[in-house]
Amino acid sequence: MKSKEFFKRVGNKCKNFRLTRRVFSYPYILFLLLFVVIPLVLVLVYAFLDANNNFTFGNFAALIKDGASLQVLLTSLLVGVITTALCLVLGYPIAYILSKYRSGKVLVLLFVLPMWVNFLIRTLATKAIFVALDIQLGMGTVLFGMVYNYLPFMILPLHTTLSNLDKSYVEASQDLGADKLTTFVKTVLPLSVPGIISGMTMVFIPTISTFAISQFLSDYTIFLFGDSIQTKFSNNMYGVGSVMSLIMIALVLLSNFVMSKFNKGEVTGRNLW
């Protein structure tokens, strides 16, 4: 009886099946479940399991006791902040100049072009150049590599914001008595805040979570958080690795939250908050 009913229901479903817009989202939802949600749940589970698959808080304790890991976390944050600041300082003037000229689009393409090359190849090439020039690999070279890799992510959103800026704001400011510098400080800069925020988000978050760049460009002397997680997992320390991953996720969410707070009042807020 039961099976009959079941088949009837399925039959009905098939009969009523219609290719609605919603149907098109099913493949992606499936993908999301398999490769995003389940791995995240696994990370969460592993964080509370010891080597014998028993429930434990030991992984957290191990991490806190392990001074080296905390040191790595601090270094990562520091590298993230410095890289973001350098990208902003370098990227803003470039984006500003590019947005002022018609030929800007071609130049933007030139700046973005390196992104089309795999980042490992780029980083190894950079390392080769440093070695050839006999430059000591260390913090300086790591920062250089980070800035080199993530500068386009700063320039692109800034360029978009600046070139979409209504010219009449600049004219209104001049009309009200502001010279070029004042106009920039009082109108262009505040109006480009959404671009600055999204540029900072796009640089800071990948920087603190990336791996490989710091290893290659410091000759394995500087480990960042991303590298550290990778080492933990490859050494079968799934528990501690998962805890570190959780901390990473928390950091990303936190920075996203902080940035969106800065960005309040703008309609562009497409991030989580």
Next chain:
Amino acid sequence: MQDKKIIEVKNVSKIFDEKPAVKNVSFAIKEGEFVTFLGPSGCGKTTMLRMIAGFEKPTEGSIYLNGQDITNIPPHKRPINTVFQKYALFPHLNVFNNIAFGLKLKEIPTGEIVTDKKTGEQYEKMRKLTKQEIEEKVNYVLKLVDLEDYGHRNVNSLSGGQQQRVAIARAIVNEPQILLLDEPLGALDLKMRKDMQIELMSMHKKLGITFVYVTHDQEEALTMSDTIVVMRGGAIQQIGTPQKVYDEPANAFVADFIGESNIFSGIMLQDRTVMFCEHVFECVDAGFKKNEPIDVIIRPEDIYILKGSQEVVDKGMVQATVTACVFKGDHYQTVAVIKGEEEENEILIHDNIECEPGEIIGLHIKPFDLHIMHKARIINEIETEMWDNNIVEICGGKFECNFDKPSGTKVLVQIDFDDVEVCDDEKDGVIGGTVISSIYKGSYYQCVIRTDDYYDFFVDTEDDWLKGDRVGLNINKDKIIISERKDNEE
């Protein structure tokens, strides 16, 4: 009103990428005046305003403010403020800070005279406005524009009309000598626009500063201005009071653009006698050449309908057959046809008499209401060269003609208005052009078609061509009047 000139524009031209936007324009604005630049879009009125504001530099000519040349002074140093078309209120500042923007940058003399120790030059010490002064001024203008409690509001939370007021407040708080307004009411609905018109006028009276206003709305211009400057194609067509521009339009374009009008081609038989629509009328104009071709303009409200018995109809100067009659609230709009032996002319009448289609009516026009104007041009004339024997170059195109002179011969080409053929598809014509204007003249349309090298062809056609459309031009080879010319200048 004082007669002191505050702005003087002398022979100003502006060219954008080889396209002239303003052509050799000169005029003066008196202090305290409300001046309106009126014209269809693309006539150069906004460019003119932007040159006064300083956002554009004239390609040629100069602009004087109180007798001083300000052509090369940047906008932030001019005592002129602008209300922008889309307001351009800063979205990152609230209403108060938007208005205070200019005040915070302003420096005023303290009255204290200081001598520079090194150079010995004397100058007045300057200071910024205090917070309290700024607050007082901002609150004063907020009150002036009726937005007293809106200081803390975000500008994006305001309605269009309120944003408009903030934009005006932000400009006038700086006490400029001249306030420029670039189609400021364009984005508002009709009711709001009417209210703002009256408010702007009373504000102009209260503040006593010079207003320069740009609009394409003729009614707005007639309502608000002391002086109207009518522009077309980068050139000034007429400058005058609203009454003068309406009652005595300088040419057919002005008449057509401002208010509704009937425009007919006619001939001036002698002083005070004109012939059009195959009838002879008495008029008040004199000083034309005998039998000179002219344009006659009659406002629809200046035509009186005589209807009823045959006797009454016969009293009219001319008879017409009604084709349509529509009630418009305060009058009936009647369209009638004056039938002649060779031509039929349509005439538009505003009167408070209702007519039936098909009815024959008499029309009466007072001599004073016939406005007679020189024709801008009676024939298209182009100075050019022969391309080859029997082929002449006109505006970049090669036209066949009956003139057997070798290539390079300098010639003068004349083509009558109705000998230019217009075709829909640009490719079907020998040369292409853009329709600049199309004016109905009772029985035909007179179009101005601008070729790609900026020659304006006057063309009489049966069809109404859409402004801005691309069309092709053809000329029958028998209709090209051609003569050799000799350069006396060289």
